[in-house]
Amino acid sequence: MVALQVVICVSVLLVQGASGSGGSEWTYTGQHGPLHWGSMFQSCAGSRQSPINIETLNVKQEYWKPLRLKNYEKAPSKMRVKNNGHSAQVEIDAPVAPRVTGGGLKGEYIFAQFHFHWGADSTRGSEHTIDGVRYPMELHMVHYKGSYGTLGEAVKRRDGLAVLGVMLEVSSNDNPALAPLATALLNVTDADMFAEISAMYPLKAFLPRNIEKFYRYEGSLTTPTCNEVVTWTVFDEAISISERQLNNFRAMMDPHGGKIVDNFRPPQPLNNRKVFVSAESSADSSTMKKVGLTFYFMTSMAVLMMNM
Incomplete structure (x- = not known):
């Protein structure tokens, strides 16, 4: 448990990066906004x-083994x-750290933290877009590669981090798993405040039911210092959140007393990178189909030989 707490503290500094090299402050608007991060x-x-922006007509289908979520x-x-x-x-203490492997990932990745990006209203908020569609919120579950030992070492490596991206869409009903978190947000309206969450849901509760279909590409952190060390997994299916719950996020304040809204970076150029999509159970069905055809062919040949 102590080791996981240390990892979380380091992740706060490295992954969300409140300040970058040379102490430069970054924001989502103005002269320190995304247009000037470069x-x-x-x-x-x-x-x-x-x-x-994920263009679904230009993705390449891949037949990976299923994504495995341990202790989720x-x-x-x-x-x-x-x-x-x-x-x-959001940070957790856990006797055994959640981990993710499979699904085309090259190694096992250990959970560090998850955080959110949202808009001033529900017409925008997500960082990734799918065919140009922007969701009102996006959740990022950050993991580091276990073989590198620490997050500090992993963030230096091209394949050091694996982030699961989950889209959120507005529902008329509260999301039960987000309810304790939304309530706790009322106690952290000012920057650098933290609060305990009264009810602890497993990480699985923050993922869509269908985790078989996802998009995959090689990218970076979406906040400075934008290290290009992330293997991205963006799920196709969204989870729900109510407007009331979203408004609790929008009530949070930044260090200068302004509301934390529109905290998303615009889509970046793809630059000849390939974007993949997982084939939902297709690897198994494809294999079974091949086995079935082989069995049919062999049976037909046997029958033919018996009649000769």
Whole structure:
């Protein structure tokens, strides 16, 4: 548990990056906004930046083994939310750290934290867009590659991080899993505040039911210093959130007393990168189809030989 807490503390500094190299402050608007990140932070001007617009007609289908989520069904012993000045970031204590593997990932990745991006209203908010469609919110579950030992080391490597991206769409009803978090947000309206979350849901509760279909590409952190070290997994299916719950996020304040809204980076150029889509159970069905055809062919040949 202590080790996981240390990892979380490091992730706050590295993944959300409240300040970058040289102490430069970044924002989502004005002279320190996304249009200027590339001049403020060299890596933000790289060729493999995130987020992107996912064009579903131009993705390549891949037959990977199923995505495996270890300990995602186990509720954490503690869960807290922090207003880090840019987002609502959720951290957990758990006896055994959740992990993700399979699904085309090259290795096992250990959970660090998750956070959100949202809009001033529900016409916008997500960082990734799918065929140009922007959702009102996007959730990012950040993991680091276990073989690198620490998040600090993993963030230096091209395949160091794996982030699961989940879209949220507006529902007339509250999302039960988000209800305790939405309530806790009322206690972290000012920057650098944190609050315990009263009810701990397992991480699985924050994922869509269908995790078989997802988009995959190589990219970067979406906040400075924009390290190009992320293997992105963006699920096709969204989860729900109510307007009332969204409004609790929109009530949070940044360090300068302004509301934290529209905290998303615009889509970045793809620059000849390939975007893949997982084939839903198709690997198994394709294999079965081949086995079936082979069996049919062999049976037909046997019958033919018996009649000769």
